[in-house]
Each structure stands twice: as structure tokens, then as C-alpha cells.
């Protein structure tokens with residue numbers, strides 16, 4: 001059998017065909033007999049038959065461990081992963097740099113074995129950062145301020161290709177036969193959760209569950225109005241030019257809800273968005289479906305974007321076109337958007353050999369809302385790391401403020417909740433020099449029978465508290481509808 005073009009029947013066979021017992025044992029020997037500080041982990045990538053990674057994650061039994069999901073249906077790209085082999089955690093104002101250093105050190109200790117010649121057949125670290133440099137609030141304690149996990153297993157769908165990577169820790173002195181058996185056991189478990197014939201179908205709870213967004217007579221609106229008025233006052237007094245203020249909407253449930261059920265709805269309704277899940281240890285899951293890319297990396301090419309300025313979608317084609325026209329000519333929205341592009345330029349251009357973006361913003365349409373949108377392409381200079389780019393870009397004034405240093409301290413003063421990982425960079429990097437990070441908006445934190453959703457909007461000098469309130473309510477809709485759908 002040609003191992004580069006195997007017949008893909010099932011995971012067990014794929015493993016047998018692509019990695020021989022001798023090769024695996026040799027690789028184990030290499031890792032187990034390395035001097036201290038050399039390899040500590042053995043990772044194997046194989047091609048497998050096409051699977052739905054969200055279904056695999058749903059079938060993944062040990063829920064009390066790391067779980068990760070990432071999918072952008074319009075790109076035909078998806079990742080699911082589970083189990084924790086190793087985790088890097090950083091905090092403080094050097095957290096990006098430390099994550100980079102620690103991440104590199106960790107990846108250098110992985111010995112990778114594969115016959116698949118594809119850039120995604122590589123070792124991946126999955127995780128992200130919190131919005132602020134420190135993240136110690138009770139709800140977000142498990143997430144930390146910077147956290148990247150080397151998972152036990154990871155499945156990637158890239159177009160028609162499905163790849164499985166399994167990684168294991170190897171200590172010097174470990175017996176090759178024991179390590180080998182562990183690999184076989186993991187492959188057997190993955191074989192089970194990738195075999196549709198044996199799938200257990202968990203019903204969605206029957207529950208009348210409509211949750212309305214709070215109206216303008218709620219106590220929450222009073223607080224919001226005060227915060228927005230304080231912010232516009234500060235802007236008039238030239239403390240800063242723009243600030244993004246957000247709200248938390250807490251929903252108490254009568255029963256627990258499945259994160260994968262919510263995500264199944266989100267990915268089908270928002271195929272141009274990135275649907276994601278990060279669960280550090282099964283106690284809670286951070287999920288969402290975000291339209292906003294912070295940065296995607298391919299060698300030295302970086303794609304980022306300005307996404308700020310919002311209006312609702314029309315119910316008819318004509319109404320939609322009129323709203324689009326209004327947004328494209330709204331002085332307030334264009335200025336909110338310009339702050340984002342200015343800031344991206346200030347932080348990225350000096351590190352780039354090529355830096356380009358269209359002169360005027362276009363429109364990104366989602367099913368409930370449309371935004372001003374400008375894609376930015378840069379080729380970064382040699383030696384500038386991916387995490388350095390992220391640390392410069394985050395937070396853009398689409399979720400932070402402008403100028404950043406002036407506006408940032410006011411966010412926690414004016415908001416009434418803990419942002420945690422909301423509006424923060426989450427994503428993945430791999431050993432092929434690729435990676436992608438999104439801004440974790442249109443998101444929520446699920447904890448047993450309690451859900452917190454987050455939504456924010458840019459405040460400039462002439463912002464009206466009621467209009468901004470309505471805009472945040474509009475941004476809650478995707479998550480609220482998905483929750484409703486998951487419990488019907």
C-alpha cells in the first residue's frame with residue numbers, strides 16, 4: 001500500500017497503514033534516549049477519513065479535560081482537539097513575549113513523525129490571551145492571562161483533507177512497549193469517536209427558553225446610560241477619542257446546556273464567522289462565533305482588518321441597501337472605523353516591509369448586523385515573531401480605545417463586569433509557521449446552568465446611549481438565538 005495515498009477506511013487502519021510498528025518504536029527510542037532538554041514528546045500525524053470535527057468533540061467522553069474547537073465553514077477549515085499533554089501559562093505585561101519564548105521551547109521538545117506532506121500535518125498549540133494583562137476574576141480563573149495547550153489529539157479539516165495528530169509525553173527511561181501501547185490505546189479511542197456507526201445522540205432539552213434582551217427601563221440601562229455619558233464627557237474633555245464599552249448579559253438556566261449544540265447552530269447561521277470553543281478543564285466553556293480576525297499568519301504574511309461601525313440588516317433588499325448606504329456615509333461610524341485603521345498602522349507598519357489596504361472601507365454583512373470592514377495585508381520584517389505582532393495589535397480600537405494608552409484604564413472603570421477572554425485574541429499556531437487569531441466577540445461563558453454573554457460597541461464624542469444600547473442588544477442576538485435553539 002502506498003502510504004502517501006492510503007485507502008482511508010477508518011482511523012485504526014489509517015494508523016496501521018501510515019505508521020509501522022517499527023517506525024513508531026524507533027521514534028519512541030529516539031525520544032526516550034535523548035539527553036535531558038532534548039525531546040520530551042512524540043507526535044504522530046496521519047491522514048484519516050473525513051469527519052465532522054464538532055461531532056467528534058461531542059462524542060469525546062472525558063469532558064473534564066481540555067477541549068477546543070475552531071471552524072470557519074466558508075473557508076472549509078476546522079479544528080477539534082482534546083486532552084492536555086502540556087500547557088503554557090503566562091500573565092502580566094510580558095505575557096505575549098513569554099508565551100512566545102515558552103511556546104518555542106515546548107515545540108522544540110516535540111519529535112514529530114509523519115508521512116503526510118502537508119503544512120497542517122504539524123504540531124499545534126491552541127489557546128489565547130485575556131483582554132487585560134492580568135486575569136484573576138473568579139469566573140475566568142481557569143483561563144489565565146495567556147494559555148496555550150499542546151493537546152493529546154487534534155483533528156484538522158482543510159478542504160477535503162482530514163488529518164489527525166496524536167501527541168504523548170515520553171520520559172527518559174520509559175519502556176518503548178508501554179509508550180507504544182498508549183499510542184494504540186489513544187488511536188482506538190479516536191477510532192470510536194470518529195466512527196459514526198457507534199454515535200450516541202444526546203437530545204436537546206425540551207424547554208421553553210426565550211430570553212429577551214433587557215429594555216430601556218431595566219436597571220442595566222440606567223448603568224449603561226451613565227457609563228456612556230461619562231465616556232462622551234471624557235472624550236469632550238480630550239481624555240481620549242474613542243472607547244469601546246461592553247455589557248454582560250447573565251442568563252440563569254434551569255438545566256445545563258450543551259456547548260456543542262449551541263455551536264452547531266452558530267456555525268450553520270454564521271458560515272463566514274469563526275465559531276470557537278475553549279474549555280480549559282471542563283468546568284466552563286468559552287464559546288462564540290466572531291466575524292473579526294485579529295491576524296492570520298502564513299510565513300511572513302499577515303492578514304488583519306479593521307471591523308468597526310455597525311448598523312442592522314434590512315428586512316427587504318431595498319431596506320438593506322439603504323442601511324448599507326447610510327453606514328458607508330455615516331460620519332460617526334467612519335470616524336470609529338478610521339481610529340481602528342490608524343491604530344493598526346501605528347502598531348504594524350514599522351514592523352512591515354509591505355503594508356497595504358484599500359482606500360475606503362467596504363461592508364461585512366452578517367445575518368443580523370452589518371459592519372464597516374477594511375482588510376489589511378502586511379509582510380512583516382524578518383525576525384518579527386507572530387506573538388509580537390499580536391501583542392502590538394491587541395487591543396485594536398474596535399474593542400479597546402484610541403489612543404490605546406489613554407483609553408484602556410477607563411474600560412474597567414466604566415464597565416460593570418469582568419471581560420476575561422471576551423474581546424481578546426484566541427487562536428492557534430503551528431510548527432509550519434502558520435497561525436490564526438480572532439477577536440473573541442459575539443461570545444459567552446457557559447458554566448453548568450449559568451451563561452454569560454458579552455457585547456460591546458464603540459463610543460465616540462456624539463454617541464447616543466440609547467442607540468448604543470440597541471446596538472449591543474443586536475449583537476447579543478446570535479448567542480441568545482443559538483441558546484434558544486439548543487434547548488428546544
Ligand SMILES: C=C(O[C@@H]1C=C(C(=O)O)C=C[C@H]1O)C(=O)O
Nearest residue numbers: 307309310398441455456457458
Ligand atoms: C465590541 C464588539 O464589536 C466590535 C465593535 C463594533 C462597533 O462598535 O461598531 C463592530 C465590530 C466589532 O469590532 C462586540 O461585538 O462585542
